[in-house]
Amino acid sequence: MSSPQDSRYDLDAIREEIFTLGTATLYEASGMDCLLSPALRPAWPGAALVARALPVTTAAGDNLALHLAIEQARPGEALVVDAQQADHGYWGEVLTAFAQARGVVGLVILGGVRDVRDIAARRFPVFSTSIALAGTSKDDAGEIGAPMRCGHAVIRRGDVIVADHDGVISIPDDAFATVVSRSRERAEQETEYMRQLEDGASSVTLYGFDRDGRR
Ligand SMILES: O=C([O-])CC(=O)C(=O)O
Numbered sequence: 759m760s761s762p763q764d765s766r767y768d769l770d771a772i773r774e775e776i777f778t779l780g781t782a783t784l785y786e787a788s789g790m791d792c793l794l795s796p797a798l799r800p801a802w803p804g805a806a807l808v809a810r811a812l813p814v815t816t817a818a819g820d821n822l823a824l825h826l827a828i829e830q831a832r833p834g835e836a837l838v839v840d841a842q843q844a845d846h847g848y849w850g851e852v853l854t855a856f857a858q859a860r861g862v863v864g865l866v867i868l869g870g871v872r873d874v875r876d877i878a879a880r881r882f883p884v885f886s887t888s889i890a891l892a893g894t895s896k897d898d899a900g901e902i903g904a905p906m907r908c909g910h911a912v913i914r915r916g917d918v919i920v921a922d923h924d925g926v927i928s929i930p931d932d933a934f935a936t937v938v939s940r941s942r943e944r945a946e947q948e949t950e951y952m953r954q955l956e957d958g959a960s961s962v963t964l965y966g967f968d969r970d971g972r973r
């Protein structure tokens with residue numbers, strides 16, 4: 759299993775470039791089924807995340823697994839949680855403070871969060887399917903670290919999670935270097951397209967069509 763320790767890819771060195779490339783470019787360049795649910799949205803404007811995934815599954819309406827997962831997480835990991843998309847406040851300021859103290863760097867949760875003003879003040883990146891007030895029980899230990907399916911993507915511990923204003927993707931470590939280099943090429947090509955469009959070119963011609971829409 760890959761992990762932050764044995765990874766070949768230094769995410770810290772490339773984080774700013776990944777934020778600039780963005781999930782839309784990384785996803786298109788990957789050619790992979792690596793999209794998590796489009797229902798996942800940032801809990802505060804400007805939240806962005808590049809980190810190693812620690813997959814977690816909770817019972818609906820129960821957040822004990824999140825407390826346990828923070829204890830088990832390695833610094834630099836982000837929790838990627840299937841909380842059954844239930845509208846409960848599984849996570850808030852208390853868990854954010856605990857996570858930050860342990861070096862956990864973000865949260866992606868198919869479920870609800872609360873205390874978003876305080877989470878934003880702490881600059882802790884959170885992506886959730888809802889903002890929800892309802893509390894949770896603490897009865898079920900859930901599953902921590904096991905591979906997790908989300909849409910067409912399967913998320914394993916140590917996969918690279920990228921999340922921003924456009925969405926959330928998950929890329930296996932051994933594919934990440936190729937995805938980044940293809941993304942750089944794609945971004946360069948789009949910069950050139952933009953230059954030509956601003957000079958009066960048409961996207962119809964740039965994409966290789968004639969005026970009747972034929973290639
Ligand atoms: O208390 C909870 O279970 C969730 C929450 O609001 C917090 O972490 O602050």
Ligand SMILES: [Mg+2]
Pocket residue numbers: 850851852872873
């Ligand atoms: Mg709270």
